[in-house]
Amino acid sequence: MQVSDLLTQYQNNLSSGSEVSTKTKGIEQLVETVKQLKTGNIFEGTVNSIRGTQVILGLSSGQNITARLDAGLSLSKGQSVFFQVKSNDGEQIRIKPIAMGAGQGNPTLMQALDAASLAVSERNLNMVNAMMKEGMSIDSKSLQNMARQIGSVPGSQPETIVQMQKLQLPIDANSVEQFENYKADRRQVLSQVQDLVAVLGESFLDDAVDTQTMVGQNNRLVAFFGDLSMQEAFATGEAVYAEEMLPAEGQESVDLEYLSQRAGIFSQTLEDMDAYEAGTLGNSLDQGTFADLQNVLGQMPSFIKEHANFFTAEGQLLPQTKVDAFLQEVSVFLGQNAGRLSKESVQDLLRSKGYQKLFSDLVTKEWTVAPQDLPKEHSISHLYEKMSQQIHDLEQLADKFPSAKETIQGTANSLSQNIEFMNQLSQMYSYVQVPIRLRGQNVNSELFVYRNGGRDKGADDELTAFLHFDMDNLGGVDISVKMLQKNVSANWYLEDADSLTLLEENMHLLTDRLEKKGYTCSMKLEQDAKKIDFVEDFLKADQKSSGEVHRYSFDVRA
Known part of the structure; x- marks a missing residue:
């Protein structure tokens, strides 16, 4: 929308030397006012009439201005509209109608900004409106301080900064980003751990990497997250090779007849697979990934011969084999034989779904806690101390992965920032995420604790808990x-x-188990999923809680 006719009329009077009438003087005052409008300023006008693309706007001063509607804009007579100045070059002013949020049409907002010597802009109006919603003071000093806080984080939403200030959270670029993630249910530590595991696993997919480099990258990661000594893990290409292991053409050969003989027996093994102890191949892998791993290991008969304790007499992989021991022995074997194995066989192993799943379990085991360890003192704090240190070390280790360096560092940094923000939250609120390692699955849980002014819970106090599951x-x-x-x-x-x-x-x-423990139970079920809001249902509720409330949120596979 353009405001130009008014300026043209006034300028024509000046250039022609016409006598300036009282009416023209009124126009002069209006023109000067309009000219002073800066880009981003907001003013209110009432639509007095519309003729085609021409609209007459009535201002609060009682004066009218004529504007031309751009295509696509729709206004109606009598409508009160807020306009924002898009540009003003002194000759032509471009304005646009803006949708004002609830409460922003209140003149109190504009008066508050004017008293604080702040521009009447959409951003500042949103700031004042958000502060009023939060019950915060909108005196001049408070508005100026809030405007500085918002300005300190370019691109931030005023509502976010206002909420964080209200909750007394530290404000910087990282904390604002994490706060937005928490509001949008993107806060799960376990999910970010899984993202990082996926990034690390993809580092084996670069076809340009030679065999020894690929083996070295794998061994560094297994050593980093496992118990394998660095000396063994980094022995890529420098170990002494046994002559009897070297095939005629210098490559690992595959005995197809040998594999064929084992196929029938192996199929029976899969059918007999049942639940195995945690930390074993049978527990970590389903039948498909177990078979996939067995097949790629068949390309390395020397590994099977050297590690008879992992296999049956027929060469079948034993499901009860420990994951840690298996990965360590694979790393040692690859390190000692990197120069003798074909690139294809190494790639097939490291990229196989079975091996990728075992590597994923190795990492998540390091960064999760077992249920039986939860009652132990400082188990959660020790977990995050270890995670923080390992993430820092991993960012340094990323230099060894040129093709995935930026992705690894970026993902690790995001996880590190999440942990740091959670630490900041825990200083003022009883909140922590607990990534739990269960049988056959990993669970991201969140613990929220509300206390009534720090009052100790008595025996007659009611405890209220909220649990959320995504299954x-x-x-x-x-x-x-x-x-x-x-x-x-x-x-x-x-x-x-x-x-x-x-x-x-x-x-x-469930009720039978609880009753056996001495509880009287009443359960009601209904179809009506509830959306839990992190800020509204936890942080804000904690400030006005009239009792003690615990909330646990889990991301669980059923």
Whole structure:
């Protein structure tokens, strides 16, 4: 939308030397006012009339200006509209109508900005509006301080800075980014760990990397996250090779007849696979990935012969083999034989789904905690201390992975910032994420603790807990639990009707266990998934909590 007719009329009067009438003097005052409008300024106008593309706007001063509508704009007579100045070169002013949020049309906002000597811009209006919503003072000093805080983080949303200031959280570029992630449910530490594992695994996919470099990268990572000594892990190409292992053409050969003889027996082994102890190949791999690993190892018969304890007499991989021991022995074998193995056989092994899954488990084992370790004093703090140190070391180690260096460092840095922000939160709020390692799965849990002004919980105080689950099979599940002494009541909210039916049919399993422990239970189930908001349901609620509340949120595979 352009405001030009008014300026043209005034300038024509001046250039022609016409007598300046009282009406023209009024125009002069209006023109000077309009000329002083800077880009980003906002003013209010009422649509008095519309003729084609021409619209007459009434200002709060009682004066009118004529503007031309751009294509696509729609206004109606009598409509009160806020306009923002897009540009003003002294000859032509371009303005645009803007949608004002709830409360922004209140003249109090503009008066507050004017008193604080701040420009009436959409950004500043959003700031004042957000402060009013949070119940914060909008005196001149408070507005000026908030404007400085917002300006210190370019590109930040005023609402975000206002919320963080209200919650007394430290404000910088990293903390603002993490706060936005937490608000948008992108805060899971375990999810970021899995992202990092995927990035590390992809470092083996570069075809331009030669065999010894690929082996060296693998061994560095296994040594970094496992118990293998660095001396063994870095022995790439420098070890003494046994002459009897060298095939005629200097390459690892594959005995196809030998593999064929084992195929039938191996299939039977897969059918007989059952639940195995945690930390074993059978526990970590499903039948498909287990078979995949067996097949690629078949390309390295010398490994099978040297590690008979990992295989049956027929050469079948034993499901009860420990993952740690297996990865360590693979690393030593590759390090000692990098110059004698074909690039294809090494690539097939390191890129196989089975090996990638074992490597993933190796990392997540380092960065998760077992349920039995949770009661141990400082188990969580020790976990994050170890993670922080290893992430720092991993960023330095990234130099050894030229093709994936930036991705590794970026992903590791994001995880590090998340942990640091969580540490900042924990200084003022009882909050921590606990990545838990369960049988056959890893769980990202969040612990929220609300306390009533620091008052110690008495025996007669009611405890309220909120649990959120995101499950592969059950979908979203939210549970509201209240406990008073030994009386427990829980409301279950499920987004899926089939999941609701499944839980209704099996809820007695839970209530029976609780009753055996001396609890009286009342369970209600309904189909109505609830959305939990991190800021509203935790941080803000903590400031006004009238009782003690615990919230646990889990990301679980059913």
